[in-house]
Amino acid sequence: MSYVIAVAGKGGTGKSTVSSLIIRSLLKRGETPILAVDAYPNSNLPDSIGINIENTIGTVLSEYMKNRINIPQGMTKQAYLEMKLHQILKEERGLDVLVMGCPEGSGCYCGANAILKSYFEDLKKNYKYVVVDNEAGMEHFSRKTAAEIDLLLFVSNYSLKGIKTVERLSGMVDELKLDIKNRYILINQTPEEMDREFAAAVESIGIPYFGNLVMDKMIEDYDVRGIPLTDLPDTSRSVKEFEEMLRKVIN
């Protein structure tokens, strides 16, 4: 059984950063094979983990919608689409990457959702871990394809507004009726010491606390220079602290 980790939160809070740190940790522990899924409309996870992506599920599905009359003879629609989807899976050593790449509300999944769902259910069996970098409320990907989530990690910035947003997103996720085994909140880009009242407010929303990542100059530098976060050294503070947080939840 694969272990599914979903990362959610508002744009710019650090979802891709956190997803990359998860992937880096799992790779280092040899917890492979891993499937990384970028469910964000304007994907940037592949850059953060140093992988080049040419095609997305969005492009395959819209091509399919346009050309479905030209499916090779003797091939079912399902088989054709699954073949096309498999072609865009970017396979690297121990880490495969799939990008949704569909602008929100474009409706390009219409009619193909059932096929996408069965494809994903099948695909996921091949991996020890699946890490999904989601759009804010997980409306598309998680509802349609990953109904079972072992670990849902909400990322918030260091603000009261941020944690209120997470509280709201968590409520939205409940409405999606997903099967979520564990959910946690991570506070990102904090100062060295967090404000006491803020920490109490985090506790009061009732989502277990995963931990915090400080505002890290090294992460900022890597981002400025376009270096993948999977290349962060073992000595990186965020890498070390994140590994410890993750180990407490999955050992």
Ligand SMILES: Nc1ncnc2c1ncn2[C@@H]1O[C@H](COP(=O)(O)OP(=O)(O)O)[C@@H](O)[C@H]1O
């Ligand atoms: N702990 C951190 N320290 C420094 N910069 C960070 C940290 N976390 C995220 N960032 C920066 O904040 C920006 C947004 O992060 P990103 O992971 O892309 O957010 P999201 O995927 O939620 O939109 C990026 O420029 C990233 O490098």
Ligand SMILES: [Mg+2]
């Ligand atoms: Mg992102």
